[in-house]
Amino acid sequence: MILNTAGLAALFTSYKANFKGAFDAAVPTWPQIATEIPSGTESNLYAFLGQFPRMREWLGDRIVKNLVANDYTIANKDWESTVGVPVPKIEDDTYGVFAPIFQEMGYTTRLHPDEIMFALALLGHTELCYDGQGFVDDDHPIIVAGVAGTYDNYDGAGGTGLWYLLDTKHPLKPFIYQNRKAPNFQVLSRPTDEGVFTSNLIKYGVDSRDAVGFGLYQMAFGSLNTLTAAHVDTYTTTVMSQMSDEGKPLGVKPNLILCGTSHRVEARDLVLKEYLAGGETNPHFKELDLLVTPYLV
Numbered sequence: 360m361i362l363n364t365a366g367l368a369a370l371f372t373s374y375k376a377n378f379k380g381a382f383d384a385a386v387p388t389w390p391q392i393a394t395e396i397p398s399g400t401e402s403n404l405y406a407f408l409g410q411f412p413r414m415r416e417w418l419g420d421r422i423v424k425n426l427v428a429n430d431y432t433i434a435n436k437d438w439e440s441t442v443g444v445p446v447p448k449i450e451d452d453t454y455g456v457f458a459p460i461f462q463e464m465g466y467t468t469r470l471h472p473d474e475i476m477f478a479l480a481l482l483g484h485t486e487l488c489y490d491g492q493g494f495v496d497d498d499h500p501i502i503v504a505g506v507a508g509t510y511d512n513y514d515g516a517g518g519t520g521l522w523y524l525l526d527t528k529h530p531l532k533p534f535i536y537q538n539r540k541a542p543n544f545q546v547l548s549r550p551t552d553e554g555v556f557t558s559n560l561i562k563y564g565v566d567s568r569d570a571v572g573f574g575l576y577q578m579a580f581g582s583l584n585t586l587t588a589a590h591v592d593t594y595t596t597t598v599m600s601q602m603s604d605e606g607k608p609l610g611v612k613p614n615l616i617l618c619g620t621s622h623r624v625e626a627r628d629l630v631l632k633e634y635l636a637g638g639e640t641n642p643h644f645k646e647l648d649l650l651v652t653p654y655l656v
Contacts, residue, residue, distance in 0.1 A: 367561065370454060371546045374461045374563055378544050382465035389476040391650055392527055392617060393534035394574060402434040403537055408489035408575065431489035433572035435539040438471065440464055443560030461563070468542050468565050476534060476571045477654035480617065481521060483581050484513055488573040495523075495581030504606030512576060512597070517584035521655070522618035522626075524594045524647075526578040526611045533578040539568035577601055577611055586618060586625040588643055615648040619655030626651065 396403060408431055442464065448454050479486065483494040492499050495513035502508070525533050546563045547555075555561060580594040594613070601609045618626050626649050633644045 366449075367546075370449065370561075371563070374458070374546075375544055377458045377461040378465035378468075378565070380465065381462040382469045382542070385466045385469035387470055387473050388650060388652060389472045389534075389536055391615065391648075392480075392525060392532055393476060393536045393571070394530065394532045395536045395538055398435055398537045398539040398569075402432050402570075405429075405431045405433065405489060405535070405572070429489045429491075431572070433535065433537050433570050435537060435568045435570045437566065437568055439564055439566040440468065441562055441564035443558065443562045446555060446559045446561060449561065464565060465544075468567070471542075471567070472536055472569065472571070473652065474654055475569075476536060477652050479571050479573070480523065480534065481655055483521060483523070483573075483579070484515065484583070486573070488576050490576070492576075494573045494576050495579060496576075499576060502604050503602045504604075510577075510601065512580045514580075514582040514584045514590070514594070517582075519583060519585055520619055520621040521581055521583055522586055522616065522622050524580040524582075524591060524598065524613040525615045525617055526598065526613050527615050528612075529575075529578065531574050531578075533574050533576075535572045535574050537570045537572065539570070540566075542567040577609060580613070586616070586622045586629065588629055591616070591629065591643070591647070613647065615650060617650045617652070617655070620651065620653055621656075623651045 406429060409429060442457075442460055444454060444457050448457070484496070485493055488494040490499055493513070497511040497513050497515075498509040499512065500507070501510045523533075527533065542565050544563070544565045546561065552562075577598075580598050582590060582594065584590055598611055598613050599608075601611055603609050616626050616630065629641075629643050630645060630647050630649050632641055635641050
């Protein structure tokens with residue numbers, strides 16, 4: 360290929376098609392546990408977290424819930440991935456060997472939110488959420504029917520790897536994916552670009568801006584203990600027993616187990632096996648959905 364603007368433009372179109380094909384084919388799993396929130400600035404303030412706007416009988420004046428209750432902020436981060444194609448490979452018409460690289464770039468770019476989402480989930484017992492406590496913690500401050508107390512959504516015993524019991528059916532899920540700028544694939548495509556002069560490379564890259572954070576801790580129970588039917592039952596009871604500040608049930612009900620590969624077998628046996636080892640029916644068969652991710656390590 361002659362190294363001119365027209366030739367490089369055609370090559371960019373080809374590589375972009377490789378990128379987009381793999382990007383579109385990849386299936387991220389973060390939407391199962393997170394609500395996507397658009398962002399138009401460098402960060403978003405989630406003052407509304409912690410509010411559960413519920414219907415009540417209208418007696419007298421309306422009671423207005425104050426949404427400015429906390430200062431939980433998620434700051435966007437910049438991300439990039441760049442590769443350089445050697446100019447001699449283009450001039451010698453051997454640039455096709457790099458097509459899989461751009462396919463892989465598209466695939467991993469689509470799954471980038473998974474990586475950062477589950478990296479955050481892994482730190483759920485240490486990273487703080489909107490109430491200033493760990494996302495899963497043993498002393499979330501609560502007020503029920505005017506009485507102050509605490510709520511425990513964390514079992515730190517065992518140390519076998521963090522896994523979650525989640526309610527993902529509400530519009531606001533346990534986690535937040537904050538999207539500031541969608542991935543943008545581009546190239547320094549002119550033969551006179553500095554990268555060509557100094558490095559003899561045509562540089563292709565993708566960049567984006569986004570971030571992840573915690574949603575409502577009330578939708579989650581985290582555990583380092585063994586993943587057993589007894590523990591799932593206990594945690595489910597705990598989550599479902601939560602009350603609003605008016606003293607009414609929150610209506611939270613876990614529907615999904617989130618775990619890493621270390622709990623894969625136990626989780627699969629718990630919810631995907633129709634019969635137990637003794638031949639009796641498994642009472643937890645398909646009772647919960649299962650999400651196993653290699654990123655929760």
